[in-house]
Amino acid sequence: MSESTNGTKAAPSRRALLGWGGAGLALGAVAAGGTAAALRTGSSDAQPAAAAGEAVPFHGPHQAGIATAVQDRLHFAAFDVTTTDRAALVKLLKEWTAAAAAMTAGHEVGDGAYGGLPEAPPDDTGEALGLKPSRLTLTFGVGPGLFEKDGKDRFGLKDRRPAALIDLPAFPGDKLDPARSGGDLCVQACADDPQVAVHAIRNLARIGMGKVAIRWSQLGFGKTSSTTPDAQTPRNMMGFKDGTRNIAGTDTAALDKHVWVGEKDGPAWLAGGSYLVARRIRMHIETWDRTSLKEQEDVFGRDKAQGAPVGKQREHDEPDLKAMKDDAHVRLAHPDSNGGIRILRRGYSFTDGTDGLGRLDAGLFFIAYQRDVRNGFVPLQQKLARNDALNEYIQHVGSAVFAVPPGVRDKDDWWGRALFA
Amino acid sequence: MSESTNGTKAAPSRRALLGWGGAGLALGAVAAGGTAAALRTGSSDAQPAAAAGEAVPFHGPHQAGIATAVQDRLHFAAFDVTTTDRAALVKLLKEWTAAAAAMTAGHEVGDGAYGGLPEAPPDDTGEALGLKPSRLTLTFGVGPGLFEKDGKDRFGLKDRRPAALIDLPAFPGDKLDPARSGGDLCVQACADDPQVAVHAIRNLARIGMGKVAIRWSQLGFGKTSSTTPDAQTPRNMMGFKDGTRNIAGTDTAALDKHVWVGEKDGPAWLAGGSYLVARRIRMHIETWDRTSLKEQEDVFGRDKAQGAPVGKQREHDEPDLKAMKDDAHVRLAHPDSNGGIRILRRGYSFTDGTDGLGRLDAGLFFIAYQRDVRNGFVPLQQKLARNDALNEYIQHVGSAVFAVPPGVRDKDDWWGRALFA
Numbered sequence: 094m095s096e097s098t099n100g101t102k103a104a105p106s107r108r109a110l111l112g113w114g115g116a117g118l119a120l121g122a123v124a125a126g127g128t129a130a131a132l133r134t135g136s137s138d139a140q141p142a143a144a145a146g147e148a149v150p151f152h153g154p155h156q157a158g159i160a161t162a163v164q165d166r167l168h169f170a171a172f173d174v175t176t177t178d179r180a181a182l183v184k185l186l187k188e189w190t191a192a193a194a195a196m197t198a199g200h201e202v203g204d205g206a207y208g209g210l211p212e213a214p215p216d217d218t219g220e221a222l223g224l225k226p227s228r229l230t231l232t233f234g235v236g237p238g239l240f241e242k243d244g245k246d247r248f249g250l251k252d253r254r255p256a257a258l259i260d261l262p263a264f265p266g267d268k269l270d271p272a273r274s275g276g277d278l279c280v281q282a283c284a285d286d287p288q289v290a291v292h293a294i295r296n297l298a299r300i301g302m303g304k305v306a307i308r309w310s311q312l313g314f315g316k317t318s319s320t321t322p323d324a325q326t327p328r329n330m331m332g333f334k335d336g337t338r339n340i341a342g343t344d345t346a347a348l349d350k351h352v353w354v355g356e357k358d359g360p361a362w363l364a365g366g367s368y369l370v371a372r373r374i375r376m377h378i379e380t381w382d383r384t385s386l387k388e389q390e391d392v393f394g395r396d397k398a399q400g401a402p403v404g405k406q407r408e409h410d411e412p413d414l415k416a417m418k419d420d421a422h423v424r425l426a427h428p429d430s431n432g433g434i435r436i437l438r439r440g441y442s443f444t445d446g447t448d449g450l451g452r453l454d455a456g457l458f459f460i461a462y463q464r465d466v467r468n469g470f471v472p473l474q475q476k477l478a479r480n481d482a483l484n485e486y487i488q489h490v491g492s493a494v495f496a497v498p499p500g501v502r503d504k505d506d507w508w509g510r511a512l513f514a
Numbered sequence: 515m516s517e518s519t520n521g522t523k524a525a526p527s528r529r530a531l532l533g534w535g536g537a538g539l540a541l542g543a544v545a546a547g548g549t550a551a552a553l554r555t556g557s558s559d560a561q562p563a564a565a566a567g568e569a570v571p572f573h574g575p576h577q578a579g580i581a582t583a584v585q586d587r588l589h590f591a592a593f594d595v596t597t598t599d600r601a602a603l604v605k606l607l608k609e610w611t612a613a614a615a616a617m618t619a620g621h622e623v624g625d626g627a628y629g630g631l632p633e634a635p636p637d638d639t640g641e642a643l644g645l646k647p648s649r650l651t652l653t654f655g656v657g658p659g660l661f662e663k664d665g666k667d668r669f670g671l672k673d674r675r676p677a678a679l680i681d682l683p684a685f686p687g688d689k690l691d692p693a694r695s696g697g698d699l700c701v702q703a704c705a706d707d708p709q710v711a712v713h714a715i716r717n718l719a720r721i722g723m724g725k726v727a728i729r730w731s732q733l734g735f736g737k738t739s740s741t742t743p744d745a746q747t748p749r750n751m752m753g754f755k756d757g758t759r760n761i762a763g764t765d766t767a768a769l770d771k772h773v774w775v776g777e778k779d780g781p782a783w784l785a786g787g788s789y790l791v792a793r794r795i796r797m798h799i800e801t802w803d804r805t806s807l808k809e810q811e812d813v814f815g816r817d818k819a820q821g822a823p824v825g826k827q828r829e830h831d832e833p834d835l836k837a838m839k840d841d842a843h844v845r846l847a848h849p850d851s852n853g854g855i856r857i858l859r860r861g862y863s864f865t866d867g868t869d870g871l872g873r874l875d876a877g878l879f880f881i882a883y884q885r886d887v888r889n890g891f892v893p894l895q896q897k898l899a900r901n902d903a904l905n906e907y908i909q910h911v912g913s914a915v916f917a918v919p920p921g922v923r924d925k926d927d928w929w930g931r932a933l934f935a
Contacts, residue, residue: 166735168865173872211808218803219753219818220863223746272870287708287735288749291865295874299803306872312735312865314587314708325644328709332640382639382720387632397640442641444589444712444733445866449693451594451727453716 145285148226151197153500154365155353158230159437159462160342162321164283167313167441168290169371169458170298171276171493172305174239179248183513185304189233189280189297190507196293199226202300218299221292229284231293233508234369234495238277253512255360257368257465258496264478266488273373273491276308281369281460283439287312309491311373313441313458320437326400326408330376330442330455331486333393334400335422337408340437351435351469352462354499362511365499367462370470373443373491376456381486392482394421420482426473436461436469456487466494566706569647572618574921575786576774579651580858580883581763583742585704588734588862589711590792590879591718592697592914595660597725600669604934606725610654610701610718611928617714620647623721639720642713650705652714654929655790655916659698674933676781678789678886679917685899687909694794694912697729702790702881704860708733730912732794734862734879741858747821747829751797751863751876752907754814755821756843758829761858772856772890773883775920783932786920788883791891794864794912797877802907813903815842841903847894857882857890877908887915 143149149157176182192202203216239247240254280297282290291312298307317329320342326334340347349355354363381389390396394403394417402412402423417424428435439462444455463469478484498509564570570578597603613623624637660668661675701718703711712733719728738750741763747755761768770776777785802810811817815824815838823833823844838845849856860883865876884890899905919930 211811212806214804215753215807215810215818217753220749220751222749222753222819288863291735291751291863291876295799295803295876298874299800302800302804307868307874308872310865310867310874312733312867314712314733314735328641328643330641330712332636332638332643378716379720379723382716383635383723385633386636389636390632397636398643442709442712444731446731446733447728451729453719453728453731455712455716 143228146225146227148198149228149230151194151231151501152503152506154502155500156230156232156366156497157197157500158232158281158283159352159367159439159497160320160348161228161230161283162342163316163318163439164228164230165285165316166283166287166290167316167458168282168287168294168310169313169460170280170282170294170310171236171308171371172278172280172298172301173308174247174277174304175306176304177247179513181304182248183509185301186509186513187507188300190501192296192300193231193233193293193508194501194504196221196289196296197226197229197231199224199229202296218292218296221289224286224289227284227286227289229282229289229293231297232281232283232369232497234279234281234497235509235512236276236278236493236495238275242277250512253360253362255354255363255496257354257358257467258494259467259471261370261466261492261494262471262475264474264489266478266484267492268488268490269492270490273309273311275493276495278305279369279371279493279495287314311443311458311491312445313443315442317440317442317457318438320439329440329457330378330444331381331389331393332397333389333395334408335393336438336440337400338427340435347435348437351464352437354464358464362514363496363498367464367497368466368469369495369497370459370461370463370466371491371493371495372459372489374457374459375454375488375490377486377488378453378455384486391418392422392486394418394423418482420480422477422481422483425477425481431473431476434469434473436463436473462497564649567646567648569619570649570651572615572652572922573924573927575923576921577651577653577787577918578618578921579653579702579704580773580788580860580918581741581769582649582651582704583763584737584739584860585649585651586706586737587704587708587711588737588879588881589703589708589715589731590734590881591701591703591715591731592657592729592792593699593701593719593722593726594729595668595698595725596727598668600934602725603669604930606722607930607934608928609721611922613717613721614652614654614714614929615922615925617642617710617717618647618650618652620645620650623717639713639717642710645707645710648705648707648710650703650710650714652718653702653704653790653918655700655702655918656930656933657697657699657914657916659696663698671933674781674783676775676784676917678775678779678888679915680888680892682791682887682913682915683892683896685895685910687899687905688913689909689911690913691911694730694732696914697916699726700790700792700914700916708735732864732879732912733866734864736863738861738863738878739859741860750861750878751799751865752802752810752814753818754810754816755829756814757859757861758821759848761856768856769858772885773858775885779885783935784917784919788885788918789887789890790916790918791880791882791884791887792912792914792916793880793910795878795880796875796909796911798907798909799874799876805907812839813843813907815839815844839903841901843898843902843904846898846902852894852897855890855894857884857894883918 201217282293284290322341400408403416439460448454622638703714705711743762821829824837835845860881869875
C-alpha cells in the first residue's frame, strides 16, 4: 500500500482548469465541458482504469467507487436528514450531484465566486486548490431512515423501500455505538490524496447545512482491499492480507451476480445499484501483538509473511480449507463454506488516537457491496460472529446499511432521481 | 500537497531487504549493514534530501524530522512513563533507538522471529511489510514530567531539566483537554505513507508495554508547512497557505540561530537538539465556511487564491505589513512584528470525525521547533492569543512541550544517552 500517485505526472491541477483568480466559470460549463471528454458512453460494466492522480469518470450506469480500483484513502460520512421538506431535500440532492461531478473532475465547487463576489462566502472551501483529481470518487447511498423513521413516512418514500434494505440484525459480540451507527444518507469519498477526500465531504456537508447534518464520519488511512486482480492485497492492522479473493472490478460476470442489483431484483429505481454495509471493527491491537505467530496464523488460516493459505506457498494459491482449523477466518469466510456467497470488500484501516486507557483506537472500517444483504453480509456475519477465531481480537462497534442507487447517467441526472420520480 | 511518492520508482521494499520468510537476520546486522551506506559522515547541518519513498538517514548530529523536508503524513504520540525504575527506562530507550533505526531504514523490528520462533509473538507487527521506507523519520523528545512530577525527582534527572523547558503559560482563549495535553516522552513519526507512520508508533508502544503508555496520539493527514524553499506552501483546512516564510531545511544559518540549541545555551546534553511545541488547534470549520471571502482574506492578510500578501501578486512576495489590518494573522506573526522571532513549523491538518453536534472535529495539529520556547512560541502566542483576528475561528484544545535531544550519532548511541549519562 505504498503511495501510488506519480507526483511528476503532468496531470492538470485544479487551478489550471478553473482559471482561478480570473473570471468566474459557471458550474454548468465546468460540468459539461470539463468532464464531457470523460463521460462514459459505452455499456460495459467495467470501470475504465484511471491513471494515478487522474480523474475517475463520474457519470455511468453504476456509481464509481464500487468496482473502481481501490484508492489509497477514505473519508466516509453518514448524514441525518434534518429538513422535513421533500422539495428542499430534492434540491439538495441536485446541488450535491453537481458539486460531486465538479469535484471528482478535479474542479472546485461553484461559479468562481472567489474572484467575483468577495462579500459572499466562497462557493468552495479552497483547501483542495492546486491538487490533482487524485482519482476521487463520491458514492451516495440512502439508509432505512429515509423511508421511515419512528413510524413516520417522512418523505412519501415508504412504499419505495427495497425489501433488501433491512435493518441489520444484532450479531453475537456486537457492541455498537449509536453515535457511530446508522444514518439517512451516506457519502463514501475515496481518493489517493486524503486532503481531496476530506475536502469533498466537508463541502457536501457545507452545501447541506440546514437540511442535513453529519451524524458520524470516519477517516481511513490505508486500503485493506484490492479490486485489481493482479495487485497484492494490502495488509490490515493485524499485519495480515485479508480478503485476498475479492471480486475484481473487471469481472463483469461476478459483479452482475454478486454486486449490482438486477432489473428483476426490484425495486426498479435501484436497478444497477447495490447495497453497502459499513462496520467499524475495533481491533484489540495490544492483545493481538502479544499473541504468538503460530496463533495468529492459525486464526487467519494464512501465513503472515506471504499471505498464503495453510500449506500453500503464495497468496493467490487455491486454499485447502480442510487443512485449516475449523474456526480459521479464511475457512469460515470462504464462498465454499457459504454456498457461494461473495461480497465486494473495500475496507480501510483506521487509527483514531487512543481510547483513554492507553490503547490505540485502531482497526478496520469494513465496507462491503453486495446485490442483497440478506444473501450477502448478513448470513456471512451470522456465521463469523458465532464461530470465527478472530472474534477474540476484534469487536464491531459501528454499523450502517445503505441502498446505493445506480450511476448518474449524464449532467441532467442526479443522485436519487429515480427514487424521487 | 498532492501525493509526492513516485510509485513506479524501484526503491527496495522491506521484504526484499529483510529476506523475509527465509532465515532470520539479526537487528545488529540490519542496523549496521542496512543503514551504513546512508550514515551521515559530514558535518553539514543540512539534511540530505531523500528521494520520494526512500530512507532518510537516522544517524547524524541532529535528529531527523526537524530540518528534513516535510513528509506528507504524521502520527504523533505522547507517552506517560509508568515504570519507576531508571534502569528499565534506559533499557527501553536503547530498544526504541534500535527499533527506530531499523524502521526508518525500511526494515522490520527484531531478529526475524517470524520465521524462527512461531511460539513467540512476532518482533514486528507486520503491517508495513513490503512497503517502502517512505521517508519515515522518528523524532524523540522528553517532557517536563520526566524531570519532576508532583514534586518528585522520579529518575534523578531534576537537576538536568533545561531552564528553557518551561511549563507553557496559560494563553487567553485556551481550552485545553488534559487528555490531549502533556506527556513525559514523545515520538513524532512522519512519512509519506501513513501506514508506515502508524506502524512505527504502534511498534514503539508495543516495545514499551509495562514501562510507558500512550497518553494521547494524533494522526495528521496532510502537511501544512514546507521546509523546502522552492515548494508551494500546502493549504490548511481554512483553504489558506499559512507559514509561507518558514525556515528552510537547507538554511543552516537560520537553523543555528533559531532552531538548534547551541553549545553555550545549555544544558550540555541538549546541544544540537531543539524544543518542540505541539498544539492541537480546532478550527470552527462551519463558521469559517459561512464567512465572506473578503473577511477570510482580511483575517489572514493574504489572498486565498495565490496566497499573496495584501496588495501583492505571489505567495513569496515580500509582505507590506502596514497594508494589512492591524489584527491580520500574517502581520502579527511576522518576524518584523516580533523582534525577529522565527520558529520552524511542521504542522499537519487533522480530521477526527465529528464532535457529536454534527460539526467536523478538524483543524491544525501545530508543531514548531525552536532554540528556546521562551524566545519562540511563548511570546509569539502571547501576542497572537490576545490580538489575532483568527481567534474567532480557532481554539487551542491540546498542548505539549518537549526538549528534543540531539541526533543519534552512531549505532552505539541511543535516544537520551547524554541526558542519562
